[in-house]
Structure formats: C-alpha cells, structure tokens
Amino acid sequence: MGNFLFSLFSSKKEEADGDVQKDELKKFDILKYDGMRAQRINRADYAVKCFTEALRIQKDFETMNYLVSAYVATHEPEKALPVLNEMIEMEPDNMELLLTRAHLLFQTGRGAEAVPDCLRAVEADEANPVAGFLLAKACRAAGDFAAAADCLTKVVGLKEDFADAFLLRAEVYLDMQKGEEALADALSAIQLAPEEEAAYLLRGRIQAHLGDTDVAEGDYRKVLELNPFNEDAFLLLGSSLIFRRKYDAAIALFDEALEQNEQFARAYAERARAKELNGDKEGAIEDLATARKLAAANEEDGAEQPNFDDLYKGGIF
CATH class of the missing domain: 1.25.40.10 (Tetratricopeptide repeat domain)
Known part of the structure; x- marks a missing residue:
C-alpha cells in the first residue's frame, strides 16, 4: 500500500512538473516571437524586453543573436557585448561572431581590444579582405600604425576597389605624418567613390597638413555641396x-x-x-x-x- 501511494504521488508530481515546464516553454516561444515581430516593425526597444525575458526562461543561441541585433538597433552596443561573449563561448570557432564583436568594440571606443578577434579571423581566412581591414582598424586603435599600414597594403592587394581600405590607410599615413602617401590614398578613395563625403573631408585635412589651405577649403566646400x-x-x-x-x-x-x-x-x-x-x-x-x-x-x-x-x-x- 505504501509503495502504491508513493508511486501515485510521484506520478502526480512529475505530471505537475511537466505542466510547469510546458508552460515555461510556451511562454518562451511567445516572448521570442513577439520580439521578432517587434523587430520587424522597428520596435527594437520592445524587442529587447521580449528577448531578455525569453532568455531568463531558456538560453537559446538564436534568441541571443536576435537580442544582440536589437541592442545594436537601440544604439546600446555595450549591452550587446556580454550577450555576444556568451555566444562566442558556445561557438568559439564562429568567425562571424568574432568579427561582430570587433565591430561592437569599435563602437564602444575599445577598438584596441579587437586585435585578438581580428587576428583569429585573418588566420582562419587570409583571403578575407574584411577581416584584414578590421585588423588594421584595431591595430590603429592600439597605436600600432606600421602594422595597420601593412595590413591595409595586403587588403588592397586582395581587393583593389576597396575604397574604405584606401581611406583608412590614408588616415594611418596621416597619423604617421606621411602626408604625400596619405594624399595618394585619399585620391584613390575619391576615384573609387566620388560621392563619398568622408574622402573629401580627409583629403582636406591632409591638404591642410601639407600647408595647402585653399585646396583644403575647396574639399570642405565640396562636402557641403554633397551634403x-x-x-x-x-x-x-x-x-x-x-x-x-x-x-x-x-x-x-x-x-x-x-x-x-x-x-x-x-x-x-x-x-x-x-x-x-x-x-x-x-x-x-x-x-x-x-x-x-x-x-x-x-x-x-x-x-x-x-x-x-x-x-x-x-x-x-
């Protein structure tokens, strides 16, 4: 009789626990898909709340990815980073995640910390110009201008029409007080992207550095024509x-x-x-x-x- 009662009560407890678990999973699904709908109608703030509550119920890689995107949309990269760190622990060889973390570190003014992630991405695929570009950007943030310039030289060798790479190398050369080299790269960027405001702004700064103030002011006025x-x-x-x-x-x-x-x-x-x-x-x-x-x-x-x-x-x- 005692064993029968124990079995009966245990069975009821398991059923109750199962019902609670089902309710929690149902709640998780509702929150997750509410968050996805909120993102689609540009309500990233509400999406953040939904995804955060969903993740309290269950750790889910896809939902974490959505939460990172929502934080980026609400201009809160510093909140996205801890979530992304957890995702990288779950998938340490995911190069896309490493490069995403590098982007977020740049946004939070911590670009020098992105060097290890960018190095891993470059080592995994040396022919990836984006990884090389981000490594150069991280090296510049760390104050290693020579390494940044070397990276960018490799990048433009891989992708000759990479205007942003020429633009960044021009910035690096300007950091190194190499005005003529910087000017040549700024001109290359303008030839590749003649409507790019940043290229004219940079060329103006370089011209000012070289002492040609009239030409510099002409570039600034060109930007105001564009925008x-x-x-x-x-x-x-x-x-x-x-x-x-x-x-x-x-x-x-x-x-x-x-x-x-x-x-x-x-x-x-x-x-x-x-x-x-x-x-x-x-x-x-x-x-x-x-x-x-x-x-x-x-x-x-x-x-x-x-x-x-x-x-x-x-x-x-």
Whole structure:
C-alpha cells in the first residue's frame, strides 16, 4: 500500500512538473516571437524586453543573436557585448561572431581590444579582405600604425576597389605624418567613390597638413555641396577660416550652419571663438553660453560636447 501511494504521488508530481515546464516553454516561444515581430516593425526597444525575458526562461543561441541585433538597433552596443561573449563561448570557432564583436568594440571606443578577434579571423581566412581591414582598424586603435599600414597594403592587394581600405590607410599615413602617401590614398578613395563625403573631408585635412589651405577649403566646400548638413565640414571649414583670420567669413558660415540646425552646439562654440577674435566679446559670451546650455542638455544622450579650451585662452572670461 505504501509503495502504491508513493508511486501515485510521484506520478502526480512529475505530471505537475511537466505542466510547469510546458508552460515555461510556451511562454518562451511567445516572448521570442513577439520580439521578432517587434523587430520587424522597428520596435527594437520592445524587442529587447521580449528577448531578455525569453532568455531568463531558456538560453537559446538564436534568441541571443536576435537580442544582440536589437541592442545594436537601440544604439546600446555595450549591452550587446556580454550577450555576444556568451555566444562566442558556445561557438568559439564562429568567425562571424568574432568579427561582430570587433565591430561592437569599435563602437564602444575599445577598438584596441579587437586585435585578438581580428587576428583569429585573418588566420582562419587570409583571403578575407574584411577581416584584414578590421585588423588594421584595431591595430590603429592600439597605436600600432606600421602594422595597420601593412595590413591595409595586403587588403588592397586582395581587393583593389576597396575604397574604405584606401581611406583608412590614408588616415594611418596621416597619423604617421606621411602626408604625400596619405594624399595618394585619399585620391584613390575619391576615384573609387566620388560621392563619398568622408574622402573629401580627409583629403582636406591632409591638404591642410601639407600647408595647402585653399585646396583644403575647396574639399570642405565640396562636402557641403554633397551634403549641406555635414557638421564636420562646417567645423573644419570654419576653423580654417578662423586660422586665416577671415573672421567675418567664419561667422557667416556658422550662421548658415545654425540656420539649418539650431541645436548644433559646436557651431555656437566656434562662432563664439570667431566673434571673440573679431572683437565682439558680448556676442562671443552669448554664443558660448548657448553652446554650454545645449551641451548640458545633450549630455545624457552621450552627445559630444564642444571644446572650450581655445575660448578660455582667448580671454572671453
């Protein structure tokens, strides 16, 4: 009799446990597919919640992959990295995961940490130009410019029309103070991608480094022709005009920039510098105050704040 009762109760407990497990798996499926639907309608924030709850119920590689994508879509790469680290522990030889982690490390300003992942990817497939490109990018972040340049030379040998590789090597050569080599690579990038704003911006910076300010300003203006809202072009051109003591022209340029985007904090800061050097102390103080106010408002969003050091040296305060 005792054995019969024990068997009866054990059977009921197993059935109850099985029902709970089925309910949990059903809940997991609902959360997972709700998250997938949320991604399809561009609700990545809701997708993150769904995938996170689903993974509390069950570790699932596919769901983890979806969660990483959702974090990238919500501009939270730092939250994606721990999930990706777990995935790499599950599949340590997955080169695609290693390169994805490298991308996320670049996004979080930790590019030097991507060197081992990129090295493994290159060793696994030496003919992969993307892996070589990312390794060069990681080497540059680590301050190893010579290694970065060598990597990129191999990359453009593998893929002669890789405009981004020429562009990155131009950046590296500029880091190494090799202006002529940098200029040649920037020109190659422009020939391959004549509508690429970054190529003209870089060539302008290189020309400025070589002392050809007129040509540099021409490149910055070319960028503004391609994209009238390019903030870097406004800042570089305005800074060049200030350097050449063309203060009225610089002020007019930043007026134009601020007409298009009145939240452009760095434009206020640079216009303040131009006004201060042009003798308009009151206008400079007003612009600097606006720049500070906008920077404070944007700080929570992680926006870059203007550098006020030059203005302090100029004697506004």
